[in-house]
Amino acid sequence: MADLYLALLHHPVYDKNGAIVTTAVTNMDVHDIGRLARTFDVRAFYVATPVPTLHRLVERIIRHWETGAGAVYNETRKEALALVRLAHDLDAAIADIERETGRLPKLVATSAREGAGRLSCAALRRRLGADGPPELLVFGTGWGLTTEVLARVDDVLEPIRGTSGYNHLSVRSAAAIILDRLRHDR
Amino acid sequence: MADLYLALLHHPVYDKNGAIVTTAVTNMDVHDIGRLARTFDVRAFYVATPVPTLHRLVERIIRHWETGAGAVYNETRKEALALVRLAHDLDAAIADIERETGRLPKLVATSAREGAGRLSCAALRRRLGADGPPELLVFGTGWGLTTEVLARVDDVLEPIRGTSGYNHLSVRSAAAIILDRLRHDR
Incomplete structure (x- = not known):
C-alpha cells in the first residue's frame, strides 16, 4: 500500500479576480481535514x-488540543491534530515526505x-493499493491552485x-468526498 | 425520483456529557451544507x-449573500443559500415539506x-430513485441526536x-460523504 499525504x-x-494571493488559515479547515485524515x-x-x-x-491550535485544556476536553481532536504538520510551502512538504x-x-x-x-479517483485508488511511491494530494484555498502549481504536478x-452542474464546494467538503471515494469499498 | 431534504x-x-442541550448555529455549517445541497x-x-x-x-447571513454586498461578490453562495430554510424544530421542517x-x-x-x-446508503439511494414519499435526512450537532429523536424516525x-476505526468526523464532512454516496454513480 502506498502512503497517502x-x-x-x-x-x-x-x-x-485571478490575482495570486496568500489566503488566511481557517481554523475549521485544520480541524475538519485533520479528522478526515485520521x-x-x-x-x-x-x-x-x-x-x-x-x-x-496553527501551532497554538495544535498545542491547545494536544497538551492544553483541549486535550482533556476532547481526546478525538487531539488524535486528529496529531496528523497535522506545518509547512512553509509545497516544496517543504515534499522534502518532509522524502525524509x-x-x-x-x-x-x-x-x-x-x-x-x-x-x-480519476478510481485510478488513484488503484495506485494507492499498489506498492508505489507515496502520493501527495494537494488542495488549494481561495479560488484554487495556480496554473504554476498545476503545471508542476x-x-x-x-x-x-x-x-446539478453546480461545482462550488468548500475545500473541506471536496476533501471529504475525495477521501471517501479513494478509501471506501462500495 | 423522490425528493430529498x-x-x-x-x-x-x-x-x-450526555446532557440535552441547544447548540449554537455555526456559520460554516450553513455555507458548507448549503453548497452540498445545491x-x-x-x-x-x-x-x-x-x-x-x-x-x-441565519437570516442576516442569507440576506447578506442574497441581496447585500455578498450577492455581487460571490454569486455561487447566493445560489447555495437559496436552499437554506429556517425552522423552529424538526416538526416545523416536516410540516413545511408536507405543505x-x-x-x-x-x-x-x-x-x-x-x-x-x-x-445502508445503497438502500436509501434506491428509495430516492423510486417514486416514493420525500425523504428528510436529519443531522445532529454537538455530540449527536438524542435517543428521543432516534426513536421517532x-x-x-x-x-x-x-x-481506521476512528469515527469522529464533523457534521459537514459526514454530510458531504453521505450525499456523495447517495447521489454519485460509481
Whole structure:
C-alpha cells in the first residue's frame, strides 16, 4: 500500500479576480481535514503557509488540543491534530515526505475545473493499493491552485461533479468526498 | 425520483456529557451544507433552532449573500443559500415539506454510532430513485441526536466508517460523504 499525504496550500492560490494571493488559515479547515485524515488513514496533513504569524496560530491550535485544556476536553481532536504538520510551502512538504519515506511523492493536484487528462479517483485508488511511491494530494484555498502549481504536478484529479452542474464546494467538503471515494469499498 | 431534504438540528442534541442541550448555529455549517445541497439536488436544507436570536443571525447571513454586498461578490453562495430554510424544530421542517409536496416525508436520522437495523446508503439511494414519499435526512450537532429523536424516525442511516476505526468526523464532512454516496454513480 502506498502512503497517502495531504497538503492544503494557502499560497500561491487565486483570488476571485485571478490575482495570486496568500489566503488566511481557517481554523475549521485544520480541524475538519485533520479528522478526515485520521478517519481515512492519511499519513500526515500539511498546512502550508509562508506567513509566520499563521504558523504560530496553527501551532497554538495544535498545542491547545494536544497538551492544553483541549486535550482533556476532547481526546478525538487531539488524535486528529496529531496528523497535522506545518509547512512553509509545497516544496517543504515534499522534502518532509522524502525524509520520512525515502521516496519522492507523486504530486496529485485537486481542481474544481475540468481539463484534459484528469486522473480519476478510481485510478488513484488503484495506485494507492499498489506498492508505489507515496502520493501527495494537494488542495488549494481561495479560488484554487495556480496554473504554476498545476503545471508542476504529476496528475490533476477529476473534479467532484454532483448531479446539478453546480461545482462550488468548500475545500473541506471536496476533501471529504475525495477521501471517501479513494478509501471506501462500495 | 423522490425528493430529498436535509435538516440540521441544534436541539435536542447531546453535549459531551450526555446532557440535552441547544447548540449554537455555526456559520460554516450553513455555507458548507448549503453548497452540498445545491451540488447534489437537495430540495431544501432546514437549519433548525428554537433560539430566535440565531434565527436572526441565519437570516442576516442569507440576506447578506442574497441581496447585500455578498450577492455581487460571490454569486455561487447566493445560489447555495437559496436552499437554506429556517425552522423552529424538526416538526416545523416536516410540516413545511408536507405543505410543499403534499406528502409526509420519511425521516432518516444520521448517527456516528452503530446499531441494529441501520439503513445502508445503497438502500436509501434506491428509495430516492423510486417514486416514493420525500425523504428528510436529519443531522445532529454537538455530540449527536438524542435517543428521543432516534426513536421517532423511520430509519437510522449507517454510520460513516473510514479505514481506521476512528469515527469522529464533523457534521459537514459526514454530510458531504453521505450525499456523495447517495447521489454519485460509481
